[in-house]
Amino acid sequence: MRVDVGSSLSMSRLEGASVIVETVASALEPPFQRPRGNRRGHGRTTLADVARHAGVSPITASRALNKPLLVAPETRARVERAVAELRYIPNIIAGSLASSSPSAVAAILPSLDNSIFTDVLKGAVGALERSxxxxxxxxxxxxxxxxxxxxxxxxxxGVGAIMLTGARHAPQTQSLLTNARIPVVQTWSLPRRPLGACVGFSNFAASYAMAHHLIERGYRDIAFVSAAVARNDRAAARRRGYAKALADHGLVNDPSTTLESPFGLAAGAAALERILSVRPSTDAIFFANDVLASGAVLAALRLGLRVPGDVAIAGFDDIELAGHLMPPLTTVRIDRIGLGKAAAELMLEALAGTPFKGRRVDIGFEVIARATT
Amino acid sequence: MRVDVGSSLSMSRLEGASVIVETVASALEPPFQRPRGNRRGHGRTTLADVARHAGVSPITASRALNKPLLVAPETRARVERAVAELRYIPNIIAGSLASSSPSAVAAILPSLDNSIFTDVLKGAVGALERSxxxxxxxxxxxxxxxxxxxxxxxxxxGVGAIMLTGARHAPQTQSLLTNARIPVVQTWSLPRRPLGACVGFSNFAASYAMAHHLIERGYRDIAFVSAAVARNDRAAARRRGYAKALADHGLVNDPSTTLESPFGLAAGAAALERILSVRPSTDAIFFANDVLASGAVLAALRLGLRVPGDVAIAGFDDIELAGHLMPPLTTVRIDRIGLGKAAAELMLEALAGTPFKGRRVDIGFEVIARATT
DNA sequence: ACGGTAGATGTTAGCGCTAGCACACTTTCC
DNA sequence: GGAAAGTGTGCTAGCGCTAACATCTACCGT
Known part of the structure; x- marks a missing residue:
């Protein structure tokens, strides 16, 4: 295994000491003995310092900060004053080691380039805010x-729960998770047998619906572009939904106009040009994400192609740009913030002890017919 | 002080145990005594378990994993096998408490909605990858x-260093940071007296340059739109640069067409309409970020306005969309990835002991004249 | 042969904090 | 009035891991 790059977004609650401006920490160093062999030379103020300053035991100081109701108001006030005067900053590392209770939950997203994932984040952060x-x-x-x-x-x-994107994961991921016995929420799709719970929608059905919409509008020579399906089970499901819709209506599904594409506006533009050169009779292109579709709409404008006159374009996700394009993009709306919120709430419920395993939350989808089809 | 919402992105290095697929952890629980009063009922495998299984002392097991060179190859192999068989996952919390050495650095960004900040992240993560x-x-x-x-x-x-955005911070932030005595890197601007080091460019000069470009092109009735300057020192500096350029060329700086705007394509569109209604003679609008400018370009298209015929539009940042618009957007290019990379490298150097305080890295800017002006 | 040095491992003592219990010292109740 | 049930605080003993020192073995040169 090699170096791994990840990223983490944290939301937290921290009682802040009001700050006294003069520097007092060292002046107030207690004159008492330090246990010999004390390794910390850096002298960061500890809870023990605070306790001494307030004339209470360390555990009382701890309680005053973490379980204020268990401490007499007057004692608590003394501790709080000591905290302020010493500019005490708790050592959360030590605290969570001692209490061995999780203080964080994790979310793993496949990308931060696409705003669809930061929207999910927004929803999750909102739900976790006061938790x-x-x-x-x-x-x-x-x-x-x-x-x-x-x-x-x-x-x-030591996170208490994990939120994953998609339904497909490495065997190692699954065994780690099973072994760890912590709540897991899968998002963006609805596996029949989730690892823990899941929040999502049927990518198959949503894609089928959009393909159906295109067919209903009279398009017959349709192309499909998505992210690489091997690394993206949502894209794979969307491609299946598209294929099924075509088959159900007796249309040909030409593999030469079923593309996998990298991400980005430029890639969408390239896919458009590619398809029109491979098969000029194409009358509609369904892109499985809005960034690609937007790139195509913008490229069409540059190339002087009329949309939908020369070629219709449909997207998926309903990002902000979709509605601002000219013409505005037909797409599938997903409530991404709601998805993130629901996933976070499931994690919180699981941490609070609510039965969780096997819950499947369908957030649905909505075809938004705008002007590109 | 109240609940705080934040977010964190982490990049990490972790030696992975190769995983044996069958579940062996409980079967291999050592038959030896557990210290009485052991509070952990959850039975997560500890380093002590691994050590016992490998027939070495805990510290040797620790060394085998963290300082392999200090341990005989054969011993190390035994420990590694024990780790694999027990599916041991180290408790990083405990480790960093014991070693009291930082294992993370922090970056604080003002938003994740704008891709300019995720680009900075990308640069920083890249630089931190092998650290x-x-x-x-x-x-x-x-x-x-x-x-x-x-x-x-x-x-x-317990982070070892912090990267901040911008030059302006709450007094409390400054006193916390001074007190903590850890390296701080400020980004996106070049304060004369940074808290620690800084990486950025002159927002004033960049904005001046763009305003100068507009004036050079012959525009005389110029408007300016930025984020709210009170919460954003970069926007404030850009507005000053714009104002200075106008003043230097004897042009009027009409306050009624110097706007502050929320973020988003819709806000850019609204600003365009607002300015053209307030002052129809406006011949150019300088937006201090590309998302607003893009919203305006897209809105102009919808409204049937010619750009730059009816109104010229300039942006700032050079986001991907800028180059894909029709017409493509004139803007100021900032090497955001380079910025993030440089900031991360400064933090790493500081952590490695290199003198750091007061270093100011100017990453420059470049006016990209495209077709909207 | 000897101290000397390097290499490999173990012992001890915490890192800073908080469960769990023990211990006053009330207050409440029949 | 005495047991029962709080209330507030402190003590002890770790959480799981690792720094610092101590050992304990080769192996070295002179």
Whole structure:
């Protein structure tokens, strides 16, 4: 295994000491003995310092900060004053080691380039806001091996729950997760037998619906572009939904106009040009994500192609840009913020003890017919 | 102080145990005594278990994993086998408490909605990849109070260095940072007296250059739109640069066409309409970020306005969309990935002991004249 | 042969914090 | 009025891991 790159996003709650501006920490160093062999030379203020300053035991100081209701108001006030005067910053590392209770949950996203994932994040952060759990985020770059390493890292850091994207994961990921016995939420799709719970929608059905919409509009010579299906089970499901719709209506599904594409506006533009050169009779292109579709719409404008006159274009996701394009893009709307929120809430419920295993939350989808079809 | 929402992105290095697929952990639980009063009922495999299984002392097992060169190859192999067989996952929390050495650095960004910040992230993650430090990311939502709380949280978590966005910070942030005595890198601007080091460019000069470009092209009735300057020192500096350029060329700087705007394509569109209604004679609009400018270009297309015929539009940042618009957007290019990389490298150097304080790295800017002006 | 040095492993003592219990010292109740 | 049930605080003993030192073995040169 090699170096792994991940990323984490955390949300946290921290009681802040009001800050006294003068520097007092060293002046107030207690004159008492330090245990010999004390290794910390850096002298960061500890809870013991605070306790001494407040004239209470360390455990009382700890309680005053973490379980204020168990401490007499007057004692608590003394501790709080000591905290402020010493500019005490708790050592959360030590705290969570001692209590061995998770203080964070993790989410692993395949990318941060696409705003669809940051929207999910937004929803999750919102739901976690008042929970007391931080959210740590990993970026798997659509690589199952990186995902597995991230899972391992997060387990090593003691997260209480993990949110994954998609239904397909490395065997190692699954065994790590099973072994760790922590709640897992899969997002963006609805596996029949989720690892823990899942929140998503039927990518197959959504894609089928969009393909159906195109066929209904009268398009007959349709092309399809998605991300590489090998690394992306959502893209794979969308391609299946598209293929099924074509088959159900007796249309040919030409493999030469069923493309896999990298990500980005430029890639969408390239796919458009490629398809029109491979098969000029194409009358509609269904892109399995809006960034590609937007790239194509913008390219059409540059090339002087009329949309949908010369070629219709449909997308998937309903990103902000979709509605601002000229013409505005037909797409499939997914409530990404709701998805993130639901996933986070499932994790919180699981951490609170609610039965969780096997729950499947369908957030649905909506075909938004705008002007590119 | 209140609940704080942040976010973190981490990059990490973790030696992975090769995984044996059958579940062996419980079967291999050592038959030996457990110290009485052991509080952990969950039975996660510890390093002590591994050591026992390998027939060595815990410290040797620790060394075999963390300082392999200090351990005889044969012993190391035994430990590694034990790790694999027991599916041992190290407890990083405990490790970093014991060693009290930082294992992460933090970056605080004002937003994840704008791809310019995720680009910086990309650069930073790249530089940190092989360093052994994780990167933790906080999202301040352009709020200095949230930033202060994030700083506090990160200090509580023991990060070794912090990267901030912009030059302006709450007094509390500054005092926390001074007190913590850890390296701080400020990004996106070049304060004369940085808290630690800084990496950025002159927002004033870049903005001046773009305004100069517009004036040079013959535009005389120029408007300016930026984010709210009160919460964004970069926007403030850009507005000053714009104003200076106008003044230097004897042009009027009409306050009624100097706008502050929320973020997003829709906001850019609204700003365009607002300016053209307030002052129909406006011949150019300089947007201090590309998302607003792009929203305006797209809106112009919808409204049937010719760009630059009816109104010229300039942006700032050079996001991907800028080059794909029709017409492609004139903007200021910033090497954001390079910025993130340089900032991360500064942190690493500081952690390695290189003198650091006061270093100012100018990454420059480049006016990209495309077709909207 | 000897101390000397390097290499490999173990012993001890915490890192800073918090469960779990123990211990006053109330307050409440029949 | 005495047991029962709080309330507030402190002590002890770790959480799982690792720094620092101590050992304990080769192996070295002179």
């Amino acid at each position: 007391g759990y931080r959210l740590v985020l990993g970026n798997s770059h659509f690589d199952p091996a990186v995902e597995a390493t991230l899972v391992e890292t997060f387990l090593a850091h | 052994g430090y994780r990167l933790v990311l906080g999202n301040s939502h352009f709020d200095p109070a949230v930033e202060a709380t994030l700083v506090e949280t990160f200090l509580a978590h």
